[in-house]
Structure formats: C-alpha cells, structure tokens
Amino acid sequence: MFTRHYEVWPKHLPKHLAVPETSLVANLEISALRYPDKTAIIYYDTRMTYRALLSEVEALAGYLQHEGVRKGDRVLLYMQNAPQFIVAYYAILRADAVVVPVNPMNRTVELEHYLSDTEAAICICGQELVPCIAPLLGTGHLRQVITTAYSEYIRTPTDLNLPAEVQAPLEAQDVEGCVAWRNALAAGYQPAEHTAGPDDMCVFPYSSGTTGAPKGCMHTHRSVMATAVHRVVWLESTSEEVVLATLPFFHVTGMQGAMNGPIYCGSTVVIMTRWDRKLAAELIQRYRITGWVNIATMAIDFLSDPDVEHHDLSSLKSIGGGGAAMPKAIEEKLRTLTGLPYIEGYGLSETIAATHINPVDEPKAQCLGIPVFDVDSHVIDVDTLQPKGPNEVGEIVSHGPQIFQGYWKRPDETRKAFIELDGKRFFRTGDIGYYDEQGYFFMVDRVKRMINASGFKVWPSEVENLMYRHPAIQECCIISSPHERRGETVKACVVLKSGHEGKVREADIIDWCKAEMAAYKVPACVEFMSSLPRSPTGKLMWRALQEDEWAKQPEGTLNNNNHTEEVL
Template identity: 50%
Template sequence: MVAATQSVHQETVLPAPADRPHHKFWPKRLPRTLTLPETSLWFNLEVTSTRYPAKDAIIFFGRRFSFSQVRREAEALAGWLQREAGVQRGDRVLLYMQNCPQYMIAFYGILRADAVVVPVNPMNRAEEFKHYISDPEAKVAICSADLAAHAAAANAELPEPQRLRHLLVTRYAEAMQPNGEDPADAPPPAMAEWLRADPPLPAGAVRWLDAIACGHPPGPHTAQPDDLAVLPYTSGTTGLPKGCLHTHRTVMHNTIGGGLWGHACADSVTLGVVPMFHITGMQYCLHSPIWGGATMVLMPRWDRELAGRLISRYKVTHWTCIPTMIIDLLGSPNMDKFDLSSLAYLSGGGAAMPQAVAERLHQQYGLLFAEGYGLTETAAPSHANPPERPKLQCLGIPIFGVDSRIVDPVTLHELPPGEIGEILIHGPQVFKGYWRNPEATKAAFVEIDGKSFFRSGDLGRMDEEGYFFITDRLKRMINASGFKVWPAEVEALLYKHPDVQEACIISTRDAYRGESVKAIVVLKEAARGRVTEEQIIEWARQHMAAYKYPRVVEFADALPKSGSGKVMWRQLQDRENERVSPT
C-alpha cells in the first residue's frame, strides 16, 4: 500500500506515438501495447498453480518443486508473517539470499501477505545492510544462514526503535536432495560445502522449516494493482541507495512483456542464474516464468561447468544473462561435451556483447544474442532487440508502450538520428518515484509534450531505424561485469576506515570485468608509511559487497580540488584513462 508521505510520482501513461522509426521494424507477431490484468502479482502464481499443479516450477540441483508446492509453501509463509511476525498490509520485508527455491517462495509469500518485498544484494555486508533495515523501516528479514550473522550484526548497531523484530533463516540445503545429488546435478565441491553449511543462528532467529510447519492460513489477499509490491534499491551520484517504488502494475508490465518478447510459454525451461535480487533476474528468472508456467532451473552462483551441465541435462530453452557469463562458458575446456542445441532464446544486458563472441554464437550454435536495456527504475527492460532482427552492441528498440527519446540534456529538445544526447523513457513500467525522497523524484522526471519522462542519465544515440545505442554516462557510475557501482557510496564507506583522510573512486579498465573500481586515497598523517594499499583493499573487501570494493588502491598526498573545494574526480579519471589506454 503506497502511503501519501512517499511523494509518489503519478502519471497517466499515454500510448507511444505511432510514427516512431522503430515501428517499421516492430515484430508483426506482437502488439505494440499490452493490456494488463487488474490483478496482483500473487494472482499469477494462484492461476498458474491451478492450471499446472504438478508441473515443475523449479529444479534445484535435481530436486523438483511443483507449482502447487510453491503456492502451498508461499501461503504457509504468508500465514507465519501475519500471525507470528505481525506483518500488515504495506509493511516492508527484507529478502536477503542468493537464488534458491526459498527465494521464490518467500517473494510470493510476502506478496500473499499484502506486504512489500525489499530485495537486498546478498553480497552486501553488515555495514551496508544497516541502511536496508532503517530506511524502509523493515521489522522482518528473511535471509540465508550464511548471511544471518551480517543481518544480526547490522541490526545490533542500530538504535532500538529502528531494529528488526524478526529474523527468519533458511539453509540452501533445505531445498536440496537430502541424500545427495546425482553427479549430473551436483554442485562443485566448494559450492556444495557452502550450500550445506549450517552455521549457528543468531539469538532469537526462527528457522524456515519451523515457520512453514506452523501451517497458519493467511488472511484474505487484498493487494490491488496500484499498491506497492517491491522496493528495490538503487544507488546514485550522491548519498545512500534509494528505494524505487514499484507497484504490482509496473512490475506486471515487463513480467508479461518479457515472456511475449522472447517466445516463452509453459513448455519453456529457463536457466535462472542472474541474481533475483537484481531487477533483471527478478523479472526473467522469477515473475515471467511464474506468469507463463515455465520451469526454472536455478543456480545460486555462477559456475560455467555447472551451467553447461544443467543446460544440457534439462534442455534449457531460455537464458537471460550477462555477456561475461557466455564468454566464460565458451572458454570452458569441456565445451565439446555440452549440448546447447535446446537453447532458443539468449538475451541479456548490463554490458555490451563483444562482436567476436556474438559471431561465434551465431556461426557455431545458430544463436542470436538479443541485448536489452533497462534500469531498476524501469523494472528491467525499456528497450530490447527484436529476436527476429537484433543488432550487435545495441540497446534495441523501445518495447511495448514505451516512448523513448534522445534529447539535449540541457535544453531537453529532441535530437535527430545519429546525434548524442540523454536517453529519456516514458512507459507503463516506469517506477512511481523514490521512497520518501520527493527531491530526488522531482529531479528524475521531466515533462515533454504533456508526458512525464524518466531521465536515465545515460547518453546515447538513435539510428535511422529507431534502434538505440549507448555511448556514455551523464551519471558518475562504474560498470563492473554488469553490476553498477556508484563511487559516492564506495567513498562514503571508505571514509569509515580509521586511517583514511580522503578518498576518490574512479574506474580502471579490467580485461574480464570491463571496468573495475580504483580508489585514490589520502591517508591520515599518522598512517602514512604504516598502512599499505593491500591493507586498505582487504578492509574494503570485508566491509563491502564483492563487486563494489576497490581492486586497486593508489595513495596520494592530496586530491585535486576546485575553487569551491569539490574533488575534481574527472581529472583523476582522465589521468587513469590515459595511463591504461593502449599505445
């Protein structure tokens, strides 16, 4: 339920203009706009479990979960949330774990309880996790056993009124075969050890199986399409991560559209390895398969040998991923043993697909990689390449009902094809604003031709056929293997180090990740000569998510500053670009 204090951005979504260039190349099999159901996301599971009760919803290391089982356990969890944890309509519940059956069940259990899912990146550590408790005022968190200590440590450091009241903990092994897996399904040894670990629970934590076993029936489901459903957080150029207000309706648009765009149906088999805390994984590995009745073969972490085995064994048809996964898979010495012939649709984003890799996919396997573009604020895609006519290293065309334009970032005048400007987006999947942040919400939107457009902060161009290409960023952001790293957030965390006086985060080139994080650090006087770059990196590794912490640290006597005292990060970035540029 969306409260008035959240300063929600409201608008009437109008049809996209009929004369946009990309409509000449619109797939004839698809409508240009979607008619959305006037129901909640939960109802999708209710319908699918009724249609296909015994069909596999999930396969997790050989163990199968039917749609009816997923529904029963989600309802049991909803009952526990309402009866035991006191969750009421509109309350925010944190979800903090890697891909697993419990993630799917918990997500829909929270929705069944008329509450709001707050997905949290499981790579976040205790220091980062505190914000996800306090900002959405969450009183309940559901997490995996390996992360329970982080959740408890973060909770203990908050003032008592801001703390969680309930912590529900699951082990990944609770969803695995109790007597071990068939070798064809088995995780690699290091992954298996992590999955089957059983660390001691924090005091007062409740075990997942005990909550499900309570068997409390939930109350009536009352959520409406325009009620808040999910609050994913995104960082930005300044400050801490901001919650994006997504309703059942905004998420529903790409839930349905994603399946239609990619030829998905109830006989599709999806490889679910993109993390479901991320908006892309949430849509393509969770919501869309539930809507259509597809089967999800879940992977909690990326491993190329496991991925190759699972695609081969379960005849995976659909795989949404990031290009680095494909590059890694193609580099496996066992590629000749993997059978990729079942793959019918390969899509992704987050980073450009190298042309040589795309050509190998097409020549060797007959696969066309369909890149897409979207943000947390747009519930994943706003643009996608038509599978029938994709272009390489291209964002694609605006999808169902989306009006997207390239404008001058200052004047907001629309620019002709070929000219570079800011990408603006208007569409049914655009979020309703930032959680309790009216200033940021106002700054994120502009009005053109009577319609409200979201300012992406990305610079791009549109070709004569209406396909979009990204060229640069207005926002200061680092893209590491598809994960967005916002320098301001990393800098704020580095300032917590007792020996750091000043820090500036820039990007450096990385052969595998594309970009990586580099920190220019000024040490406090007493620490100079005593603290090493490696010690700063190790401290950051312990306090930040794995994709976020600096891989490189460079000490400096001082940071360049403008007349107003602002750090001139661009000067440092330009110097780094010159240093690593090929000669």
Template identity: 45%
Template structure:
C-alpha cells in the same frame, strides 16, 4: 510517441499488450492451477512442482499474517538464489506485504542503512547469512526473522555441482523462526484486497551519485507490465526450461530468472551462485532453452576450454545486458549456437527492461528498441528539447513499468522526472543516440557510476568508506578496464602525513567494510589529486587520464 522503432518490430509480435489486471501472486496461482504437477523449479536435481510452490507461498502468507503483518508492511528478503526466495516473494505478495529485496553481498553497515530506511518489520534470510542479520534486526526493532537453510531444498546428492560453501552451511540456527517449521504450522492465507495501481509490491534499492540508497516504489501494476513484456519478448512458454542464474534480488534477475518464467509456466533450473560448470551441465542435463545473463557470465561460458564439445543445441534464446557484449564474443556465440546475443536495457527504476533487441533483428552493441508501451526519447541535456535521430542526448523514458518515485525522498523523486507533452518521463542519466531504425545506443553516462560485472557501483559511496581508513587523507574512485568484469573499481589514495599505506591492506580492509563487488580491486597511492579552485577533486580528469592508458 516516437514510433521510429515500429519498422524494426519483431515479426509476428503485437505492438500492444493487455496486461493482467491482477496482483502479482496471481501469476504463481494461475500457473499452479494450469500445471499443478509440472516442475516449477529444479534445484540441483530436486524437483518442486507448481502446486507445491503455491501451497508453500500460501502457507508463508498465512504465517506472516499470524505474526502481525499488515497490508503495506515491508518484508526484507536477504538471500542468495534459492526456492525460499521465490516462495518468499509470492508469499509476501499474497499477504499484502511489500518485498524489499536485499543484495546478499551487503555487509552489516549497508544492511543497516537499507533495512532502516525501508522500515521492514520482517526479514526472511538463510543460515549462512543470519550472522549479519541478527545484530541489525535487534538494533532496528525488526519484529521477526524467518530463517531457512539451503539444505531445506538441496538434495543430499546434487545432480549438478553445488556451491563449494554448501559443506559449511548450517542446517539450522538458533534465534530465528525456522522456515520449514513456520510453513508446517501456518494457518490459511489471508484474503487481502489489493489496488494494483496504488499498492506497493516491491521496494528495490538503488544507490545514487551521493551513495545513499534509494528505494524505488513499484506497484503490482508496474511490475506486472514488465514481467508480461519480458515473457512475450523473449518468447517464453510452458515448454521452456530457463537457466535461473541471475541474482533474484536484482530487478533483471527477478523478472527474467524468476517472475517471467513463472508467468509462462516454464521450469526454472535454479542456481544459487554462478558457476560455469554447473551452468553448462544444467543446459545439457535439463535442455535449457532460455539463458538471460550478464556479459561477464557470457564471457565466462565462452571461455570454457571444452565449449566446442558441449551440447548447447537446446538453447533458443540467449541475451542480457549490464554492459555491451564485445563483438568477438557475440560472433563466437553465433558460431557455436547459431543464436544472436539479444541485448537489452533497464533500470531499478523501471523494474527491468525498457529496451530489447528484437530476437530476429539484433544489432550487437545496441540496447535495442523500446518494448511494449514504452515511449523513449533523446533530449538535449540543457534545453530538454527532443533531438532527432543521430544526435546524442539524455535518454528519457515513459511507460507502464516506471516507478512511482523514491521511498520517502520527494526531492530526489522530483529531480528524477520531467514532463514532455503532458507525459511524465524518467531521466535515466545515460547519454545515447537513436538511429534511423529506432535502435538506441548508449554512448556515455551523465551520472558518475561504474558498471562492474553488471552491478552499479557509485564512487561517492566507496570514497566515503575509504575516508574512514586511518591512513587515507584523500580518495578518488574511478573505473578501470577489466577483461572479465568489463569495468572494475580503482581507488587513487593520498596518504596522511607520516603514513605509508599498503594497497593490499586497503583492499582487504575494504572487503570487510563493503560488498565485495564495490570494494576496490586496484589501489594506487599517489602524491596528490587534481583539484578545482574550490578544492574539489576533479574525478573526471582522473578518469580521463585512466582512459588514456587504454
């Protein structure tokens, strides 16, 4: 195991953790026993105690069991951040089910692919999204849809600005089991024996270079190890107030905005959608101590015209990932708060972070050092030989949070792993180097991927959709620089003979066919695209030409 990073280990932090050998729902159950009357969630001013959260999770577990859920059945959660999501996760765990988190920005075609691949028997959603769920649920034979409304927990007079769309959000919907009624009439929670190392708890999806979604098989043990590591590394305690603004469907949001705070008995100050003013008011009103985010959120906060007059004194830890924070923004945060921005690194395949900067020894621009139990190495891409400090190669990872493999994809699973010294290592597809102090720096990507505001976007998937447009003959999707999102999606289009495609129309069409974060923000019509002798579009050459413009 590479231990160069031990010299940079955080002060007063153990180098080894003993993780709880219990199922995930025990995290909420334990905090409810320890802090029954403590606010577990503050949702726009509405307080939900730990005892109430656990009671409702148990009720949901009982309801799902009564509906026929069996151990190992997948339950898709298709929601924005809301108390339903938290209760849904831990209710599914308590019933022995597997959570399949779905991005609420997915459109019907994307939903169909993932729900179909997962074989989910149940979907839990909310009223503003039900219109996308109903048709795919019927087509795929989903047995039951449970539908809540954000108004179930939203106060009539929110204490901080609520999302603009709330005014049009239905309070009820026909055709699905109502959330509150389902909980009110539920029988007791079932008793389920769970093997934490073998039984799946989560099936989050990630796309690949082909654009096809892949479910990452995570057990109770792989998730627990990451949650416990996050809690210790970011120094969460029951006295913490956490700004829960990262999307819960995303592994970083699930761990840092939801599960790790719950494990610590902290209070989650929950935002359904990112809103800078709501976030700033939440920090001031509730004394937020921990704020894990993506770079785009941090840039948004620091660009507020009145940022110097805002009360940020309660903040104790600010950090995140998705893309490197520009040095100027890191210094701006330091000047305002005295805090360093603590960057980290993780993947869906690792359920969240494998690397984190020590809070007391930050190197801006670095993803940090391997955290508890992680063996991270840099290898030569061709020979797979481990490389010394300073040399660039592919980052490979071994640790307790690594997935078992991809759901129903044995070939892709085999390709994702290599064996080094008798250990199974995950190939990340990221090119990096390690310095003499054990800090890692991402320098390039082996895989073709765009990192748009923290979301992974796979060009092959977007190109496949663009080819359905009646005016598109050829398409090449690349990354373009963006001041707010760091990177954004650009499509170069060759038109079919006789067609004159309008870039604005293609962008509008794309937003209907795919999630908004995937849809091209820039469309350029070109006469031709460079090709290899075999006729393959040379996307890397197109990308390099774009980079040369910067």
C-alpha cells in the same frame, strides 16, 4: 510518440500490449490452478511442483501476517538464488507486503541503511548471511530473522557439483530473534484474504545516484507485471519453456527474466545458486533448457571452457542479456556454438528491467534495442531538455508502464528524476546515448557517476562513504579503471592522514575493504596521492581523475563506449 522503430518492429507482435490488472500473486495462483503437478522449479535435480510452491507461499504468508506484517510493510529478502527466494518473494506479496531484495554480498554496515530506510521488522535470509544481519536484531525496527539452509531443498540424490553454500547442512541458530524457516512453514497459519491490487506497492529494488546512500525504487504490481509480461511475449515464451536462472533474483533482470516471467506463463525455472560454467552446460543438456538470460562476463566464461562443445546445447531457443556490451568476437563465437543471436536489452532498477530490447529477427550488436510495448523513448539535450534527432547525442528518457513511482521517502530526488514532454511524465535515465535512423538506441556515456563492473553497479559515493571509516584515510575518490574482462573495475585514489604515509600499503586498504563491503565494490587497485584535484570552488574534480585513468589505456585495446545496465 517515438515511432521511428516501427519499421523494424517484429511483424508478429502487436505494438500495444495490455497487461493483467491483478497483483503478481495472481500469476502464481493461476499457474498452480492450470498446472498443479507441473514442475515449477528444478534445484540441482530436486523438483518442486506449482502446487507445492503455492502451498509453501501460503504457509509463509500466514506466518508473516501472524508476526504482524501488514499491508504495505517492507520485508527484507536477503539470500542467494534458491527455491526459498521464490517462496519468500511471493509469500511477502501474498501477505500484501513489499519485497525489499538485498544483494547477499552486502555486509552489516550496508544493511544498516536498508533497515533504517525501510523500517523493516522482518528479514528472510540464507543461513550463511546470519552473521551479517544478526548484529542488527533488536536495533531500530528489526525484531525477527527467518533463516534457511539451501540444503533443505536438496531432497533428491544428485551427481551435480554443488556449491559450498548448498552443501552446508542446516545449523541451529542460537541467536535471539532468529526463527527457522521450517518452523515458520510448519506453524500452520493461514493468510488472510489477499487484497493487494495492481496499484499497490510490490517491490523496492535499491538503486543509487551520484550522491547519497542507495534509495528504494518504488514499484507497483502493475509496473512489475509489465516487464515480466513484456519479455514473455517478446520472446514468444510458452508454458513449455525451461529457463536457466544464473543471474541473481535480487537483481531486476534475474527477478523478471528468470522468476516472475516464467511463473506468469507456467514454465520451469532451473536454479543455480552459484555460477559454474561446467554445471551450466550440464544443466542445459540435462534439462533441455530453452532460454538463458545472462551477462557478458558469464557468456565469456562459458565459452572459455574447452569442454563446452561436448555438451548438447541444441535445446536453446533464446540467449540474451546485457550488464555490459557483448564483445563482437564473443557474440560471434556464441552464435557459432548455438546458432542463436545474442539479444541485448536495456533498462534500470527504476524501470524494473527492460524498456528497450533488440528485435529477435533483426538484432544489432552492442545495441540497447528498440522501445518495447507502449514505451515512448527519446534522446534530449541535457541542458535545454529539447528532443534531439537521429544520431544526435543526448540523455535517454523514457515513458512507459514499467516506470517506477519514485524514490522511497525522497520526494526531491523523485522530482528531479522526471520531466514532462508532450503532456507525459518521462524518466531521466541519466544515460547518454543516441538512436539511429531505424530507431535503435545506443549507449555513449553516462550522466550519473556510476561504475559498471560486469553488470554490477558500483556507486562511487557509497564506496567513498564506507572508505572514510578507515582510520588512515584522509580523502578518497572512487573512479573506474579499465579491465580487460569486466570492462571496468573500481579504483581508489587515496590521500592518507599525516603519519600514515609509508606505513599503510595498498594491500592493507584492499583487505580492509573486503571486510567492510560487498566484494564487487572493493577497489581492485589503490593509488596513493598527496592531494586530490579540486576546482576553484573546492569541488572534487573526479572527472579529471577518471579521464586521466582511461587515457593511460592504449587506444583500441578496450571499448567502453557501450554498455547496458540491465537486460530483458
């Protein structure tokens, strides 16, 4: 067991933490029992109590079961942050089914994979996303889409600046198979007894590796419960916390830090559908926000607002996050503004958020943190798999209660993702790092070929597969390119088919990509090449292109040596 970090372990916290032996649904039921009239959600000035939240969850769960959803079935949840996301998430679980959270930036061609892989028959989505999912109704297993307008939950007059999606009125969907959210809730079906326990499947966030399509990370109620409770205890949260939800709920960080954690302890979630720095400052002041989990780019944008100092931010007790390493200058400016250190953490979809968090009293800058409750983490030699010592670079591996069960329907990849050390099963993160003498972990590089653009994980092979659909592209290789604000961004190295040279411009490729894939995956730049470098065996030498791209960057202008994939 790795114990080097015990000397900096928070003195007021136990090293072992028992988590509830229940499903996540019990957390909501208990909070509704304890605090029925307490505000669970604030959505642009509209409040929703725990009693009302549980009532809607029960109603939607009953409808889902009436429509044939059975224990273990997968249901797609495809929408932006809104009260409906929380209702749908817990309704799916209440129906003993499995939540498949889908990034709302994904388009039709990307949704095809999620549907075929999960065999989901029902999708719950925001109405602005209906054009993306509707073409797939009746294909494969998908037979019903439940749609909702975010404006349905703006029930109190507000002077806040609402994003366009929230202002949009409810529209009737003249599409066979589309069912209105309000009709599903009003159907009056009561769900059967909830039978899911801690070891039943709970949520499948999708991740990806260096090859192939995105794959579902199988998490049980037990593993999801672990990081939800860990963060609450680590930050000493209570029922009186007011949490600002700016990170997307489909992402494990937002899901755990701003939804499941607060519901566990009966606190209040203030939801933003779209990021808006001025609105964030106003909400912190108006609702006396105590906790905010964000990413570095959000913090940078927040601080760049010249009016931010005119807001009362004194209610904040904790600010943390990751997604990319927090620049030292930004951390210092944030500390000056709020008086709080920025608490970084580290985890992945496979660990349903954090395995490592910085001690609140002794955080280190641009650091992943220390292993949290019951987590055993080591750095191993990539080739020999033997543990390394302090300040020796290798692959980070972790064992703990939050580790996933494996990849959905991919036993070979599951087997490769784990090793055995000291009789325990350790997950190979694919991230290269080291720990110092005190047991703090740091990131150095990555084994996996992943691009981290402002916390969004871009998998080159997935983007390449999509780009090969372009009629003019013969070959392409996706690499990362330095970016002053995002840390790194997506670049496409492209070889055009004969006859297209000089006729297809960079802008043509980028515009095509914008129509075919999520915005964060779209290449920011395209470089046309006569050929791509290959090894003597014909293997594409992507690393050579990658290194050449970063070598063009003047030394010292960017620091990409450290990043965190997920956060608290």
